[in-house]
Amino acid sequence: MPRTALAPDLSPGEATAPRVQGWCPGALRPMMSGDGLVMRLRPRLARFTREQILGICDAAMRHAAGLIDLTSRANLQVRGVAQADWPALIDIFGGLGLLDEDTGLESRRNLLVAPDWVAGDDTERIATELLARLDELPDLPAKVGFAIDAGAAPRLLDDSADFRIERGAHGGLILRADGRVAGVPLAAGAEVDALIALVRWFADGGGKVSGRMARHPAPLPAWAMGDVAPGPSAGALRSGVHALGVVCALPFGQVRAEDLAQAVRSSGALALRATPWRRVLLEGAAPDAAPRLAPGWPDMDVADLAGWRVEACAGAPFCSQASVETRPLAYRLLELAQQGRLGAQRGAAPAGADTRTVHVSGCAKGCAHPAAAAVCLTGRAGAFDLAFDARPGEPPQTADLGMDAVLARLGVN
Ligand code: SF4
Numbered sequence: 001m002p003r004t005a006l007a008p009d010l011s012p013g014e015a016t017a018p019r020v021q022g023w024c025p026g027a028l029r030p031m032m033s034g035d036g037l038v039m040r041l042r043p044r045l046a047r048f049t050r051e052q053i054l055g056i057c058d059a060a061m062r063h064a065a066g067l068i069d070l071t072s073r074a075n076l077q078v079r080g081v082a083q084a085d086w087p088a089l090i091d092i093f094g095g096l097g098l099l100d101e102d103t104g105l106e107s108r109r110n111l112l113v114a115p116d117w118v119a120g121d122d123t124e125r126i127a128t129e130l131l132a133r134l135d136e137l138p139d140l141p142a143k144v145g146f147a148i149d150a151g152a153a154p155r156l157l158d159d160s161a162d163f164r165i166e167r168g169a170h171g172g173l174i175l176r177a178d179g180r181v182a183g184v185p186l187a188a189g190a191e192v193d194a195l196i197a198l199v200r201w202f203a204d205g206g207g208k209v210s211g212r213m214a215r216h217p218a219p220l221p222a223w224a225m226g227d228v229a230p231g232p233s234a235g236a237l238r239s240g241v242h243a244l245g246v247v248c249a250l251p252f253g254q255v256r257a258e259d260l261a262q263a264v265r266s267s268g269a270l271a272l273r274a275t276p277w278r279r280v281l282l283e284g285a286a287p288d289a290a291p292r293l294a295p296g297w298p299d300m301d302v303a304d305l306a307g308w309r310v311e312a313c314a315g316a317p318f319c320s321q322a323s324v325e326t327r328p329l330a331y332r333l334l335e336l337a338q339q340g341r342l343g344a345q346r347g348a349a350p351a352g353a354d355t356r357t358v359h360v361s362g363c364a365k366g367c368a369h370p371a372a373a374a375v376c377l378t379g380r381a382g383a384f385d386l387a388f389d390a391r392p393g394e395p396p397q398t399a400d401l402g403m404d405a406v407l408a409r410l411g412v413n
Helices: 052-064 083-095 103-108 122-133 191-205 257-267 329-338 403-410
Strands: 031-033 036-041 047-049 067-070 076-081 111-112 146-149 164-167 173-177 240-242 247-251 255-258 271-274 280-285 309-312 354-361 374-378 383-390 400-403
Touching: 031 083, 036 083, 047 052, 052 067, 052 076, 052 083, 052 271, 067 257, 067 309, 111 122, 122 146, 122 191, 146 403, 164 191, 173 191, 247 257, 247 271, 255 257, 257 280, 309 329, 329 354, 400 403
Parallel strands: 111 146, 146 164, 309 354, 354 374
Antiparallel strands: 031 036, 036 076, 047 271, 067 076, 067 255, 164 173, 240 247, 247 280, 271 280, 374 383, 383 400
16 A cells, blocks of 8 residues: 655755756655645556546646646656645545555656557566566665667667666667667566666666766676667657557647546547657547647647757746746747747857757746756746746846747747
């Protein structure tokens, strides 16, 4: 049974100011953000059943801000949770079978699964076995994660994981440690044994200090030093009809809970498969249902943005900290990025700055993208501050701009 304590375990990241945390939030151990607690729900096999996803949507509307995030590790986040509402949500999510027994298992279940698996294939078989054997893993640094990517071709090559079981160029499966270009072939049926053995080697050899496999300086044990490269990438799932249902884009990785519930109901979806690419696969959705996860906004796939990334937080009216709506401006910027019209207004990027991001933040807390962005728009007193190569709250180049003035200032209206 999941733990049902009376207060969330917020330590050590309970401050509301944005900063890089050394751990990932869960449901049992939520993280405080600018708009309240963030509760992260990790699906098993990348899949939430219809009952689970509708239950999450209903809970987000009744006990949180009514918004759901899709993370880059294919988890769902319910955000804007008041501390007083956390126990009720724990009960609801526990009843839906979404929780782990304790925070240790919750953080260890950091498992990215290729979302287009089918019953009986290698991805389903191996991921199911690993889930059943999580208690055999040693204590690990909080951000260490796994990828099971054993379809006909790997899809998760560009997505973060410390240890991977994936399809190799030779057609069989390999075990590959992050930071290595090649992996070791695996015997059928012994894949999880090998993964656990490599993880134990990492932990026994100072993995706690290294933090992540890619930073671990020790040479791999001889048995794990293979020379088989992963197979050619099948790439991310694209929006549209899929053999398993319909793939839908979530601009900004965020959806209103009521829109998601409506899309699930109207499409007849049997489940939602979460991907790390800001898209979800509505499993079993009718091909002609054309579910929309952002009704009223242009239907665009965020993969086609000419190298740009547009980030936006919930903004007004969803977050009480916001004095501006973020979405109208963010959607307009998405359109401009798609048209290839963003770029000339970039400032001089300091070392380490992200030079391809436009960030529309409802306030200076910058929940959606705490790092520097090439174009940073921060809401303040009902208008936007504009800065280049900056974080929200840093001194603006121009202040007090409405949406049209922002676009004019960027030369793209
Ligand atoms: S307005 Fe945006 S950045 Fe500010 S606290 Fe709310 S979600 Fe975070």
